[in-house]
Amino acid sequence: MLPPFRLELGARLGDGRQWMSWIHIDDYVAQVRWMLRDAGIFGVFNMTTPHPVTNAEFAHALAQTLIVRASSFAPTFLLRLVLGERASLLLEGQSVLPRQLQAHHARFRYPELFSALRSVLA
Numbered sequence: 325m326l327p328p329f330r331l332e333l334g335a336r337l338g339d340g341r342q343w344m345s346w347i348h349i350d351d352y353v354a355q356v357r358w359m360l361r362d363a364g365i366f367g368v369f370n371m372t373t374p375h376p377v378t379n380a381e382f383a384h385a386l387a388q389t390l391i392v393r394a395s396s397f398a399p400t401f402l403l404r405l406v407l408g409e410r411a412s413l414l415l416e417g418q419s420v421l422p423r424q425l426q427a428h429h430a431r432f433r434y435p436e437l438f439s440a441l442r443s444v445l446a
Contacts, residue, residue, distance in 0.1 A: 337383075375437065
């Protein structure tokens with residue numbers, strides 16, 4: 325998403341209500357290192373923060389972080405026309421939560437999107 329936003333061509337996709345789960349690279353690495361060190365850790369872990377956002381929220385946060393204008397939206401019909409069936413990868417979301425990480429009291433250095441984006445794009 326970064327190149328179009330840097331050119332001020334970024335936008336929310338479709339209606340923007342699709343959920344996006346995300347995690348900062350530093351938090352991802354810290355969680356993997358913790359799992360590798362602790363022999364008692366096993367099972368399936370969702371490597372996301374506890375705060376998924378909608379595509380519209382993500383687009384807004386990215387535009388604000390880059391200090392650029394975002395276009396209003398990329399219409400669903402246009403995405404489907406250009407990308408065909410692959411458009412569903414962008415237009416359908418999923419709110420994934422890190423229940424296993426939370427059950428093990430995992431800490432996130434960047435639990436909020438704005439701080440994560442500022443860290444990566446500073």
